[in-house]
Amino acid sequence: HFKEGPKHEWPGYSLNLFTYPEHYHEDIENVYIPHGLIMNRIERLAHYITEDFWDSNIMVLCFVKVLGRNSNRYLETRVEFIRYKSYLNDQSTEDLHIVGNTDLSFLRGKCVLVVEAIVDTGKTMQALLKHVQTFEPKMVKVAGLLVKRVPNMAESLTDYVGFEIPNRFVVGYALDYNEYFRDLNFSFMHEDR
Numbered sequence: 001h002f003k004e005g006p007k008h009e010w011p012g013y014s015l016n017l018f019t020y021p022e023h024y025h026e027d028i029e030n031v032y033i034p035h036g037l038i039m040n041r042i043e044r045l046a047h048y049i050t051e052d053f054w055d056s057n058i059m060v061l062c063f064v065k066v067l068g069r070n071s072n073r074y075l076e077t078r079v080e081f082i083r084y085k086s087y088l089n090d091q092s093t094e095d096l097h098i099v100g101n102t103d104l105s106f107l108r109g110k111c112v113l114v115v116e117a118i119v120d121t122g123k124t125m126q127a128l129l130k131h132v133q134t135f136e137p138k139m140v141k142v143a144g145l146l147v148k149r150v151p152n153m154a155e156s157l158t159d160y161v162g163f164e165i166p167n168r169f170v171v172g173y174a175l176d177y178n179e180y181f182r183d184l185n186f187s188f189m190h191e192d193r
């Protein structure tokens with residue numbers, strides 16, 4: 001997936017180009033990926049996913065449903081959420097703690113798309129995929145909106161990548177730092193930690 005990119009790192013956009021909650025002014029460094037760009041990229045991923053899943057029902061996904069309305073094909077989708085905790089402050093913990101229901105037997109024989117906001121070390125995703133496989137789905141693919149470039153990254157776990165980003169902590173657009181910054185629902189910010 002990841003061609004060796006240019007060595008310079010994308011500097012992000014200056015904060016004064018955007019409006020964002022006052023209470024975050026001291027904590028964020030720049031706008032890394034604005035909302036509009038995220039939306040455009042997600043639509044492209046939905047195109048690839050719809051092609052790959054062609055005539056199978058998809059167990060987990062919402063944005064393909066929108067694409068279904070625009071194109072003449074509608075893939076029935078069902079969305080289930082797996083809540084888990086894998087981060088303490090900004091360090092990934094080793095193990096996967098699934099919160100709530102761990103019985104995923106509804107996946108048996110199904111075409112599953114695991115949708116993750118961010119794939120970092122890949123440890124959580126590997127643990128999640130191992131757990132999903134025990135329920136013998138027909139197919140499992142992974143969509144990650146953000147995938148970090150981390151040293152000796154496990155073979156690419158992600159079939160659909162929104163944005164490949166440097167190995168730095170980002171917040172916003174549902175990504176949090178100990179539950180802070182979740183309400184930055186319009187873009188990613190580099191958290192200068």
Ligand SMILES: Oc1ncnc2c1N=NC2
Binds near residue numbers: 087092120170175176
């Ligand atoms: O950079 C990150 N920002 C928020 N949450 C997570 C991150 N990486 N793994 C989980």
